Structure formats: C-alpha cells, structure tokens
Amino acid sequence: MSYCNAIEAMQQGDKKALHKNYHDHYYGFPLHDDHELFCRLVMEINQAGLSWETILKKEASFRKAYSNFNIREVAAYTESDRERLLADAGIIRNKLKINAAIENAKVILKLQEEFGSFEKWLEHHHPKTKEEWVKLFKKTFRFTGGEIVNEFLMSIGYLRGAHAENCPVHQQILEKKPMWANK
Template identity: 75%
Template sequence: MSYCNYIPMMKEPSRTLHQNYHDYHYGFPIHDDNELFGRLILEINQAGLSWETILKKEESFRNAYDNFNIKKVAYYTEKDRERLLNDVGIIRNKLKVNAAIENAKTILQLQDKFGSFEKWLEYHHPKNKEEWVKLFKKTFKFTGGEIVNEFLMSIGYLKGAHSENCSVYHEILKTNPMWLQRK
C-alpha cells in the first residue's frame, strides 16, 4: 500500500495510530451529523497541540461529550461545563469547551433550517478555503483558518488530505467520485 509521505517516516507507536486515521478516516466523507460534530470538536481541540495528542484522547472526547450527540451537548448545563473542565481525559480549555456547546446549539439550528449539518455543508459547496473560513467564522465559535481547513479536508470538502500517489486517495475516489470536484 502506498501512503502519503509522512506515514512511512513515523516511528511506532505513533505510526500505527496515525496510519489508522490516515487509512480509514482522513478525507473520507462523513454522513452522520453527530460524527461530523465530533470531528469538528476534535479539530477545534487540536488547535495549538499535535494531532497525535487528539488521536490518543479521541475515545475520552467521545465519552466526555456523550458520543458527540449534538442534542445532548447543546443542552449541557454549567455543571456539564465544569465536568468537562475537570476531565483529565480531554483538553481542559474553557474556550474550546464553550465552543463545543455553542456549536452544538448552532448545528441544531442548521438542522432545523437545512435538514442536517451535512446538508448545510452541501448547500454551501463548492467553496474555496477562504470562503469556507469566512462562513465558518460567521457561523461557529473557535473556527480559525487552520481548524476549518483541516476539518473540511478531513471530511473530503477540500483537497489536500492525501497525495495523488497515495492508495487511500484512490480508495476515496472509488467511494466518492465527487471528491475530485472539491476545491
């Protein structure tokens, strides 16, 4: 199997952790709103940290945020915020915790208007990175350029997740030919 350049250069156990994400998640479309929300939470929490840190904590994030259930997170109380800020398994940053809760509320509104978070994304497709960043900054909390770029690459809305000589790139094309039309 041919990989993007960074995978073969990694040492264990990092290589296995990153390879799993690279081979089965990165760049593949997500059709479940809760999972889209979860990916957004992970990307927001990665800001200022390594992606490896987030991958290691992914299960803890999933547990802390009720399996990324948008409806549950949108109705989190101050007690829930405090619980998250004291959870050593996740990133305990008040701005990032607040962003997750506020973004869940926003996604509920988008679901009401568009039917789903995914349909909201599709409604705005295609856009280039700068257009997406502007839209996300207007719509969501804690979504700067790099967060938006990585989120959208990770779900197949922007190119760049894989090099063209990577076998995963070709696997994504088989399952999602529209990927070539992404900007």
C-alpha cells in the first residue's frame, strides 16, 4: 500500500492536495507491513535538509528505484546498484542517504530474523521516550538523527504529535490504535 498518491495529486497541480492526502490518510496512522515501514524510514532519511513536499513528489520514483522497498532486494544491492541510484534524477542523489538505505535494509533483515519482523522489533522496544528511541535508532541504523527518528515514529503511530487533538484525523488515528495510545 502506497502511503501517498503523489503523482495523482501533482497531476492536479495542487500542492495542498499532495500534503492533504498524506496528512489525512497516512501521517500518524499505524503501519504493519515491514516493507512500508522501511519505505517510511527511507523517505524520512531522504527528507533531511529538504522539504517534505519534495519527497512526496518523488515517492513513485523512490519506489521504482528501490525495488518497491522490498527489504531483501535492497539489502542485496551491489556497487552497480549504488551507482544506478546516484545517477537517478528521480530520487535524492545523496551517497550517504543511498548507502543508509542499503545498509539499513541489511539491519532490518537481521531484526526480522531475531524478532520475526521490523514491526515486532519496534513493538519490543515500546514504549520509549523520544530520546530513548533516538539513542536506540542511532545505535541500530545509519543516518538516523533526532528529527528523522521523531518524524518516522510519529508518522507510523509510535510517538504522539502527528496531529493536534482537535484535528479531525486525530480521532481516526485513535480508532486504528496507534502504539502511543497503548502506554
């Protein structure tokens, strides 16, 4: 399941529609598929230093470039794949971010072996404060600073803050039982 219908929104030429779709249907909603969790992590890493709009516009290109975020396939990428990604104008061509995606896929494979899934690894460590999550992510993954970890965890329902309590989407998220509501 794609967390953003970026192409459709951009064809309409409406930046607000792009953000609204993400806000109303994806941001803060719990994710349970390891490939989509990996996708969200890669997208958050790539957003560092850029606008979220830039990332949403490139989501389809990211999916194509990174084998639809198939963790096993990305973990097996070779040097020629790294070169292919660095030459792909449809994505963010940053060597550190590309290397992080590939190396983090390898880490997730190990977490899947040990815990059964990336999601179960996250559940195993829940609940944590933002600071505790940041420390864990920095120890476990590449290119995961405080803001990246915070946005990743808010976007998948592990930390509060994706929506204000008076936002209509907040109630929808509560009905989906985000992890922060399970404290």
